[in-house]
């Protein structure tokens with residue numbers, strides 16, 4: 001298990017956070033996602049590699065920086 005941290009600047013509301021959470025858990029059902037709407041940061045505990053998780057969030061329509 002590894003903790004990743006991403007900036008997702010266009011994450012605006014809890015629906016965005018849910019979209020991101022669902023995207024991540026679709027590739028890793030054991031992942032935990034902690035999205036902070038104020039700081040636009042998403043913390044993810046996952047076994048998937050960083051690039052894979054990033055791709056999945058981008059595919060869900062969000063920009064990752």
Ligand SMILES: [Cu+2]
Pocket residue numbers: 011012013014015016017
């Ligand atoms: Cu939203």
